[in-house]
Amino acid sequence: xxALTDVREVMRRDQVWSxxxxxxxxxxxxxxxxxxxxxxxxxxxxFKALNDLNLYVNxxxxxxxxxxxxxxxxxxxxxxxxxxxxxxxxxxxxxxxNLLQHDEADIAQLGIGRKFQKPTVFEALSVFDxxxxxxxxxxxxxxMLFARLTPTEIDxxxxxxxxxxxxxxxxxxxxxxxxxxxxxxxxxxxxxxxxRLLLIDEPVAGMTAQETERTAExxxxxxxxxxxxxxxxxxxxxxxxARTVTVLHQGSVLS
Amino acid sequence: xxxxxxxxxxxxxxxxxxxxxxxxVLTLLASMGNLLMPEDSAFYVSTYTITLLxxxxxxxxxxxxxxxxxxxxxxLSLGHGAFFALGGYAMGMYLMRQIGDRGVYGNPELPDFMxxxxxxxxxxxxxxxxxxxxxxxxxxxxPGILAFIFGWLAFRSRxxxxxxxxxxxxLTYALLLAFFRNEMGFGGNNGLTDFKDxxxxxxQADTTRVTLFAITALLLAVILVISHKILQSRxxxxxxxxxxxxxxxRFIGYRTERFKVWLFVYSALIAGIAGALYxxxxxxxxxxEFSPLNSIEMVIWVAVGGRGTLIGxxxxxxxxxxxxxxxxxxxxDGWLFALGALFVFVTLYLPQGLMGLYKxxxxxxxxxxxxxxxxxxxxxxxxxxxxxxxx
Numbered sequence: 210x211x212a213l214t215d216v217r218e219v220m221r222r223d224q225v226w227s228x229x230x231x232x233x234x235x236x237x238x239x240x241x242x243x244x245x246x247x248x249x250x251x252x253x254x255x256f257k258a259l260n261d262l263n264l265y266v267n268x269x270x271x272x273x274x275x276x277x278x279x280x281x282x283x284x285x286x287x288x289x290x291x292x293x294x295x296x297x298x299x300x301x302x303x304x305x306x307n308l309l310q311h312d313e314a315d316i317a318q319l320g321i322g323r324k325f326q327k328p329t330v331f332e333a334l335s336v337f338d339x340x341x342x343x344x345x346x347x348x349x350x351x352x353m354l355f356a357r358l359t360p361t362e363i364d365x366x367x368x369x370x371x372x373x374x375x376x377x378x379x380x381x382x383x384x385x386x387x388x389x390x391x392x393x394x395x396x397x398x399x400x401x402x403x404x405r406l407l408l409i410d411e412p413v414a415g416m417t418a419q420e421t422e423r424t425a426e427x428x429x430x431x432x433x434x435x436x437x438x439x440x441x442x443x444x445x446x447x448x449x450x451a452r453t454v455t456v457l458h459q460g461s462v463l464s
Numbered sequence: 465x466x467x468x469x470x471x472x473x474x475x476x477x478x479x480x481x482x483x484x485x486x487x488x489v490l491t492l493l494a495s496m497g498n499l500l501m502p503e504d505s506a507f508y509v510s511t512y513t514i515t516l517l518x519x520x521x522x523x524x525x526x527x528x529x530x531x532x533x534x535x536x537x538x539x540l541s542l543g544h545g546a547f548f549a550l551g552g553y554a555m556g557m558y559l560m561r562q563i564g565d566r567g568v569y570g571n572p573e574l575p576d577f578m579x580x581x582x583x584x585x586x587x588x589x590x591x592x593x594x595x596x597x598x599x600x601x602x603x604x605x606x607p608g609i610l611a612f613i614f615g616w617l618a619f620r621s622r623x624x625x626x627x628x629x630x631x632x633x634x635l636t637y638a639l640l641l642a643f644f645r646n647e648m649g650f651g652g653n654n655g656l657t658d659f660k661d662x663x664x665x666x667x668q669a670d671t672t673r674v675t676l677f678a679i680t681a682l683l684l685a686v687i688l689v690i691s692h693k694i695l696q697s698r699x700x701x702x703x704x705x706x707x708x709x710x711x712x713x714r715f716i717g718y719r720t721e722r723f724k725v726w727l728f729v730y731s732a733l734i735a736g737i738a739g740a741l742y743x744x745x746x747x748x749x750x751x752x753e754f755s756p757l758n759s760i761e762m763v764i765w766v767a768v769g770g771r772g773t774l775i776g777x778x779x780x781x782x783x784x785x786x787x788x789x790x791x792x793x794x795x796x797d798g799w800l801f802a803l804g805a806l807f808v809f810v811t812l813y814l815p816q817g818l819m820g821l822y823k824x825x826x827x828x829x830x831x832x833x834x835x836x837x838x839x840x841x842x843x844x845x846x847x848x849x850x851x852x853x854x855x
Contacts, residue, residue, distance in 0.1 A: 290715060317717035329712040331705040338701050343716045350726050353699040402716060 236303035236320065236405055243268040243406055243436050244289070249298035251284060251460075258284045259295065260460035266406075271432035273447045274440045276457035282440045283326065285457070286408050290323045291316045302406070318348065322399035326410040328391035332384030336375055336394055339383050340366045343398045365401060372427070373397035389420040396427065406436045413446050425450045480692045483775050484685045491681035495674045511670050515745050518677035520785050522742040525684050527765040527781035528774060529734035532691055534763065535771035536700070537727050538707035539624075542759045543632030544735050546639050547607035549753035551736030553643075554606055556656035556749040557590060558599030559667075563660050576658070577651045587649045596663055603740040604733055611732030612725060619721035619728075624710070633756050640754035655750025662744050673745070680741045684778070687734055691774055694730070703727055764807050770817025779818060 219226070236243065246264040250257070259281045266272050274282050287293040289300055291313045300308040308316055317323075331339050344362055346352070370376045373393040378386060383394060392412060399407055412428070413421045421443075429450050431437050441447050447454060456463040494517060497509035526548050533539045565572040569579040573586060592598045614635060618628055646652035665672045694700055705713045706720045713720050743749045752758075761784075769780020784806070792799050814821055 292711075312719075313711075313714045314717050314719045317715050323715050325712070325715075329709045331708045331712065333704055333708055334701060339705075341698070342701055342705055342713075342718075348717045349719065350699060350722055353702055353723075354694065354697050356698040398716060 237305050238268040238303050240304060241267050243270075243303055244438075245299070245301040246285070246289070247299050247301075249285070249288060249295050249300070251288065251293065251295040257460050259288070259298075262298070262457075262461050264455065264462060266436060266438060268405075268436055269433050271429065271437045271450060271452055272439070273451040273454045274438060274457060275442070275444070275447060275454060276463075279459075280457040281460040282457055283410060284460075286323060286410060286440065289316075289408060290321060314348070317402070320403070320405040321408065322402055322404035322406070323408045324392075324395050324399055324410055324412065326414065328388065328395050330383040330386070330391050330394050330398065332382065334383055335380050336370075336383055336386070337366060337379050339394060339398055340369060340401045343401045345401075345403055369397045369401050372400065374423070389416045392416065392420075392424070393427075396424075400431075404435060407431065407438065409437065409439045411441055412439065413441065413443055421446055422449075479775055480688060483778075484688060487681055487685055491678055495678055498670060498674050511673050514670075514673050514677050516789065518673070518680050518745040519742065520782050521677070521680040521684050522738045522745070523762075523765065523785050524778040524781040525680070525687060525738035525741070526735055526762055527769065527777040528684070528687060528691060529731045529738065530762045531766045531769075531771055531774060531777035532695070532734070533728055533731040534766060535773070535777065536695055536707065537703050537724060539724065539728065540626075540629045540763065541632045541728075541731070542629045542756065542763065543634075543636035544731070544762055545756070545759035546632075546636035546754055547611060547732040547735035548739040548742070548758075549636075549639070549643075549749065549751075550607045550610065551603045551739030552743040552749040552753060553650060553656070553739075554593075554599055554602040554736075555740035555743040556659075557593040557602075557650075558596060559659040559662060559744060560656050561590070561594035562662065563658065566660055567658070575651070575656070577646075577654065578649070581646060583649075590649065600740070603736050607732040607736035607739075608729050611729045615725040615728035616721075619724045622721070633759065636754050636759055637756055640751050640756075643751035643754060651750070653751060655748060655752075656743075657748040657750070659744065659747055667744060667747070676741065676745050680745070683737065683741065687737070688774055688778070691734075695774075699723070761803065764803060764810075766817075767807065767810050768814075768817055770819030770821075773817075773819040776817050776819035783818075 242265050244264070244266040246262060249259045249262040251259040258279075262281065262285065264285075274285070276282055284293065288295050289308060291308065291311055294309065302308050302316075302319060302321065306319060308319075308321075311319065331342070334342075341358065341362070344365065346356065367376075370379060373396060375386075375390060375394060375397065378390065383391070386394060392415075396409070396412070409428070413424050416424060425446060428437055428439060432452075439447075439450070494509050494514060497507050498511060498514050501508040526544065529547070530541065530544050533541055533544075560575045563575065567576040567579075569576055571579050574583060578586075593602070614632075618631060623631065642648055643650050643655075644653050650656065659667055661667055662672065662676075665675075667673075695703065702713065702718055702723055706718070706723060710720050739749075739753075762781075765781040765784045766777045767780070768784055769778065770776030784803075787802075788799060791802055810817060816823070
């Protein structure tokens, strides 16, 4: 009998089979909050890296996360981007997307970009190629094999090159860039993908004062259109950009 | 203008076309030298040389397979000999079935070794191998499916670096042991040999030899061009990106394991084809081809030629094998020592292989390009080993 009900369920003509449905990829921010982190717990070998952590980030906000070493800042980012699975808790992107059910690649395509602490660019590729790979596109094997660079894509890359100020170095090997330039390139790589939420881990580490200033400008200009979460140690830098600051301590939010 | 130059250099300033042209011309000359010249002429190329060259070209194809996966994706496979040998066995089975009743025991159905083992009927996996098209299909399918299963399991579990290399090594070693067993039905440690003809052509005839050699050269050229095209495409860029920063690639939205699996399969297919071309020219396939040593030798060919350059892999394979032929003639026992020394030398002094050396010399000739171009790939090989910690 139950098999019959199952079959009937499958054959219903007013509904599309669930596997045929487009995955819901629109972020629902109707309540102004883009990222919900609730009751997050994670421990490594008994060490509580995240301890009942709650965090809400509004759409279009520029949020700074600060805290001592081991406060769980990077771990939080790992969880949000799908690298680590928490022991308990929930992470929602907008109203409806449960990030814990997606893997890194999925989350990236949903529109969450992440910049690592250490600048990570594809060193053997040119600056242009680095950006090209990050473009919003079908990122599975076959489409990539036959992909051609379209004028729209070139425009988009051009635009970002202007923003990050690497127009001159466009065809240089990314490995030959200076440290600060690599940091920017990585931010550019994130921007090309047109993310809704940017997670940026220590963007100004190892930058000169001048470069830091430019980075601050860049990040503030991004907020509003996109949501930016910055993890940073440099208090001066935080003061120069921050509107809201969240302090993490021993895996939970202090203020 | 300078920028444009740099651009073309980064995008694999294609030396592929001239290389293919040279390959085709040399193949034609060698073939004509064998078939048209009288034996006492200075331009006569002996059939022995032709077969030797054909063998080298098979090795070159194999080196290409290793280079695609190692040089471009940073996956050091120490088990490519397995795919090569499987392709070879598929071809060997076809050739075995072609012998028919001309074997020592004159059994029209069973190969000699089966009669010897008192088997009365053909095992199921030998069925259909008397059809050329079916055997060729197996040449592709068997290595391809094995690579797919292995790659899918390994890459999905995010096994990288030395751990993956050891696993590939174990794979080929396991197959070596399995194929040594008589019960497997592949001729045990004697392997498959005593082939008579292929598609009705006598394997000992000069024309067949030359044709096989020419087909090998042609396929090598075709595979070189296809590989070049694949690596030039955006997928190729993703593959290089995975080599340089797998987690970065993952965080910009690529399922890196899928790219790795398909590249691994592609590479295994090339290795399988190389094996299938190798067997009729050499006339034997035995489990020795599975030995881990062979697989390591392949890696050395690529390292000598320069990994990450397709032509380098081919040149490396040709040169090292030529050296091997010469060296083993003079001092048979010394070859392995020489090979080891060569590997140490290349790793220490020529991290980019001969192609790197060539490029450096070309750069020196052009004084305006004295930037640090090309010195950054050295550390790349060390990287997967470091990352292997989080298996």
